[in-house]
Amino acid sequence: MNQYLNKIALSILIAFSAVSCSNFLDVVPKDKILESQIFENEAGMQNVHNGLYVMLASDELYGRQLTMDAVDILGQQYNMPASHTKTKMATYAYAEANPKKVFTDIWQKAFTTVLSANKFLESLDEHSGIVSQEKANLLKGETIAIRAMLHFDMLRLFGPIYKVDPSMPAIPYYDAPVTANNPILSAKDAMSKILADIDAALALLEKDPILTTGKYKATTDYDSNPYYSQNRGMRMNYLAVKCLKARVLLYAGDKTGAATVANEVIAFTKSTPFFPWTPFLDATNAANPDRIFSSENFFALSDYTLYKTQEDLFDSKLAEPMIYAPLLNRLTAVFESNDNDYRSLPSWKIPVVGGKTQKTFFKYADVPETKMVFRMQIPMFKLSEMYLIAAETTPVPADGIALLNTLRYNRGLTNLGATAVLATEITKEYRKEFMGEGQLFFYYKRNNTTAIPNGSTTSGNITMGPLQYVVPLPDAEINFQ
Incomplete structure (x- = not known):
């Protein structure tokens, strides 16, 4: 992953700004953007935070591949005959060009977003005082939860069949904005870090407005700033x-x-x-x-x-x-x-x-x-x-x-x-x-279901095992370990 993490580190603030600070980019050259300028006020902080959700909705993540496209194809939700453009995906031919690119893109976008989340958390701490502790808790809690969710879905996709052997190598875990490759952890060790992040997020979110006013209604708390209390159902x-x-x-x-x-x-x-x-x-x-x-x-x-x-x-x-x-x-x-x-x-x-x-x-x-x-x-x-x-x-x-x-x-x-x-x-x-x-695919993998209905035939099942359930790590990750 090192070959693209370095590039991410250099452009992370630019990427955040491109998402929601276009006016700022109009007057400041991209290569001169300073973190202190973006985080100098609450609005800039909110823009960067909101950018995380934009990244989650990208095609490589939950806007397509992790919801209705690649992962649902793996779950045999669609008919993908030999003539179909995604038949290699439907037959778990992970070494073929199209599946390989799709899953490499998923991996890279997921860890780009994780790095962005970690950079946001670091910057939020470095610029404490811009927002109240109550607001900071919401921002931190959501961001840590996003980090946990992404790691978990990478574990479910690229990790071993957990039920069979959680001690097998799975994924790295990034809880700081580093650009060097972290070591590949066992599935069990990665799971421990995921759960630790979840518990940290829950502690920070224990006063979430969604608990008292629901997921859409804004409250008069947080200086009547709707960013923190309105549309909570659209946030982690x-x-x-x-x-x-x-x-x-x-x-x-x-x-x-x-x-x-x-x-x-x-x-x-x-x-x-x-x-x-x-x-x-x-x-x-x-x-x-x-x-x-x-x-x-x-x-x-x-x-x-x-x-x-x-x-x-x-x-x-x-x-x-x-x-x-x-x-x-x-x-x-x-x-x-x-x-x-x-x-x-x-x-x-x-x-x-x-x-x-x-x-x-x-x-x-x-x-x-x-x-x-x-x-x-x-x-x-x-x-x-x-x-x-x-x-x-x-x-x-x-x-x-x-x-x-x-x-x-x-x-x-x-x-x-x-x-x-x-x-x-x-x-x-x-x-x-x-x-x-x-x-559905993750449900099958969790239970180590040995045969699932073949979506591309009118009857019959596909035999499932590690070769079908475990997506290989991208070459870039393996080569730089």
């Missing part, structure tokens, strides 16, 4: 970090810890009106459907290029070798031939243009009403996942079925019977719930 807030902790603990095999955290989040939602299940009429609204179930999302990422990505991947006018779409019988099997499921009909439809006979993906398509709060949002952490984690980790299967039935009821489905097999039903819900969100 306290509840989002709790969800991240539950996800991480479950991946690490700590079912007791994951259950505790997931149930804490569920209990909180029952005690406040801030995170209700999305009603049927909102989810299936003929004109403006809320396909992402926005009321349930603890953190959704704003992506102002989302509809361009929707067109690039899922538009019905795309030629067959380019469109990301499932085989109809595979999609029908996922939803068990039930279009009453709120996740089915609004997001998956046979289009009226483009000449396609299979259903195409509309989850991220725009809606006519531009004032809808869910526009241009990608779900990152949501209530349904907490129910799934709680169901998976309960020691009483009947309690797990009851949790699944709550989720199913709020997706328009009937209750499961007493003879339902909990693990099987959880897998079914993961396949339905996280389309376009990049979680």
Whole structure:
């Protein structure tokens, strides 16, 4: 990684400024920007902090590859026949040119963002006094949580199958703005650092406004500056970090810890009106459907290029070798031939243009009403996942079925019977719930699932193991270790 970390270090402040300080760049040459100038006031500090979220929404990260593109291809969500441009990705041919470039770009962008986060934390400490301690705590807490989340997703993607052997080499961990390569840690050691960062973030965010006023409403606290209290649901807030902790603990095999955290989040939602299940009429609204179930999302990422990505991947006018779409019988099997499921009909439809006979993906398509709060949002952490984690980790299967039935009821489905097999039903819900969100592949990898449905054939499975689940580290990382 050294060959590009040095370049990042030299340009990091320029990159921040390019994101949100264009007026500043108009009058100061790029190579003369000084950190002290950017951090000389609160507005500049906020601009740099907001730049982290812009980076998260990039195509290489959650704006595309880690949600609806590469990672969902690995999860066999789409039909990728031999003629398709991404068939090498769908067959786990990681050494081929296209997959290799995609995953190198993901790695580099992730650690560029980590370095940016670390530089922000360092600069925030060096320029203490610009903002109050309460504001600094929010900024630090969010930033440390972003760092933890990125490391965790690099661990899930490039690390070993944790359930099999967490002592195997995985990824480096960067908790300071260094430009030299840090050593590759074992998956277990990287996990320890991720959890330490999560706990540090939670301590800093314990007075998060989202806990008292919800995810959109601004408060009169923080000098009435809306940056700190408005739209908390679009930031790595306290509840989002709790969800991240539950996800991480479950991946690490700590079912007791994951259950505790997931149930804490569920209990909180029952005690406040801030995170209700999305009603049927909102989810299936003929004109403006809320396909992402926005009321349930603890953190959704704003992506102002989302509809361009929707067109690039899922538009019905795309030629067959380019469109990301499932085989109809595979999609029908996922939803068990039930279009009453709120996740089915609004997001998956046979289009009226483009000449396609299979259903195409509309989850991220725009809606006519531009004032809808869910526009241009990608779900990152949501209530349904907490129910799934709680169901998976309960020691009483009947309690797990009851949790699944709550989720199913709020997706328009009937209750499961007493003879339902909990693990099987959880897998079914993961396949339905996280389309376009990049979680299914990681669910399979976490459980070391040995065979998964082949998205490019009408029947049959793909045998899975380390060669499929473990993406090789980029050459640049290996060569400079």
